[in-house]
Amino acid sequence: MKILVMNAGSSSLKYQLIDMATEEVVAIGLCERVGSEDSFHKYGLDDNERKIEVHLKDHHDAVQAAIDALIDPADGAIKSLDEIDAVGHRVVHGGEYFSSSVLIDQDVLDKVKECSKLAPLHNPAGIMGIEACADIMGDKPQIAVFDTAFHQTMPARSYMYPLPYELYETERIRRYGFHGTSHRYVAERAAAMLDKPIDELKIITCHLGNGCSITAVDKGQSVDTSMGFTPLEGLMMGTRCGNIDPAIVTYLIGELNMTPAEANDLMNKKSGLLGVSGLSNDLRDVRAAAEAGNERAILAYELYSYAVKRYIGSYVFSMGGIDAIVITAGVGENCDRMRRMILEGLDDLGIVLDAELNAKRGGERTISAANSKVKILIIPTNEELMIAKDVVELIG
Ligand code: AMP
Numbered sequence: 001m002k003i004l005v006m007n008a009g010s011s012s013l014k015y016q017l018i019d020m021a022t023e024e025v026v027a028i029g030l031c032e033r034v035g036s037e038d039s040f041h042k043y044g045l046d047d048n049e050r051k052i053e054v055h056l057k058d059h060h061d062a063v064q065a066a067i068d069a070l071i072d073p074a075d076g077a078i079k080s081l082d083e084i085d086a087v088g089h090r091v092v093h094g095g096e097y098f099s100s101s102v103l104i105d106q107d108v109l110d111k112v113k114e115c116s117k118l119a120p121l122h123n124p125a126g127i128m129g130i131e132a133c134a135d136i137m138g139d140k141p142q143i144a145v146f147d148t149a150f151h152q153t154m155p156a157r158s159y160m161y162p163l164p165y166e167l168y169e170t171e172r173i174r175r176y177g178f179h180g181t182s183h184r185y186v187a188e189r190a191a192a193m194l195d196k197p198i199d200e201l202k203i204i205t206c207h208l209g210n211g212c213s214i215t216a217v218d219k220g221q222s223v224d225t226s227m228g229f230t231p232l233e234g235l236m237m238g239t240r241c242g243n244i245d246p247a248i249v250t251y252l253i254g255e256l257n258m259t260p261a262e263a264n265d266l267m268n269k270k271s272g273l274l275g276v277s278g279l280s281n282d283l284r285d286v287r288a289a290a291e292a293g294n295e296r297a298i299l300a301y302e303l304y305s306y307a308v309k310r311y312i313g314s315y316v317f318s319m320g321g322i323d324a325i326v327i328t329a330g331v332g333e334n335c336d337r338m339r340r341m342i343l344e345g346l347d348d349l350g351i352v353l354d355a356e357l358n359a360k361r362g363g364e365r366t367i368s369a370a371n372s373k374v375k376i377l378i379i380p381t382n383e384e385l386m387i388a389k390d391v392v393e394l395i396g
Helices: 059-070 106-117 123-137 149-153 165-171 180-194 247-254 260-269 272-277 283-291 295-319 329-334 336-343 355-359 383-395
Strands: 002-008 013-019 024-032 040-043 050-053 086-091 142-146 202-208 212-218 221-225 324-328 375-378
Touching: 002 059, 002 123, 002 383, 013 059, 013 383, 024 059, 040 059, 059 123, 086 123, 086 383, 106 123, 123 142, 142 180, 142 383, 149 180, 149 221, 180 202, 180 212, 180 221, 180 324, 180 375, 180 383, 202 295, 202 329, 212 295, 221 295, 247 260, 272 283, 272 295, 283 295, 283 336, 295 336, 324 329, 329 336, 336 355
Parallel strands: 002 086, 086 142, 202 324, 324 375
Antiparallel strands: 002 013, 013 024, 024 040, 040 050, 202 212, 212 221
């Protein structure tokens, strides 16, 4: 069975064709700068990767380019669209409507459209991807997999904000949480690595990439997460500030005469690692500068790691203890220095990092010391595979 996984961002489309018999990726591609003159399509596995400058005026063009590459008679991964059994779409926001993945019909599409208000950059792109697939591939089953769905199990004490209750009733202002597919994937893999049923485990999953979030997973269910009404809340990220005093926003607008859009831009695109270091949103650059003694780069490391440590602490308390901490995504999987800073000094709490194991590279692995009560695991995330698995489950 072959599943096409589509991930439409505001100006991009990533796709993978996965053969579920082997869970192998048989084709992969990326359309970037969709909607602008300098758009391009990069596709092909490893050494066969190629980049084509092609004008993609919208996501329909991008989906068409992807399909054309997949069935290219010269070197496409498949001969015809008949070989694709179904399509799984990453959809960012499912609001309170969706607590699991669903087969897309008109009602689902209407609800995703309604949630566009909550994710104005991402949901419209997802909708365009779904509509383009329906247009190009006819009645091929399409499944929506939501970033927010995994977190719908959170209790009210985790998802409500202490604002006037009417804002929840009328505007649905509450914590939704994001990166749900990644948190779910790594939590399930953690249970497999620990060889225990997930419903006997308390796990903290840390997704530390350009975007960062952390989730408390109790018995396989998300009970709290750091991202909120939008992905801005919580941890410090590549360019997002995460938690700050909300009064700073009114200060920026009232005292510095920023427009709400400028304040939003500052917090989402000019803060985090980039804003503090003044160098880059990429931790590799910040690391090089920190190792050369750059004080703001060192401060950026400290703020970033301390934010993660704080959250781990609060989730250990709120869950009444933990069995495992899982670290994933670009920063988490690759930066031993950051992992060390996050996890050092916790020995008395039974969280003991093995310095040697932490310094090694690799795939799924344990980096806690033998005497650590809490297991520390690195698990490379694989949202595409999780999406494809959901598709298989739904279409049987
Ligand atoms: P992601 O959003 O999961 O793709 O993560 C991307 C981020 O991971 C980049 O912006 C970098 O900050 C970080 N990253 C990737 N590789 C490394 C590395 N070797 N060392 C430190 N950070 C890395």
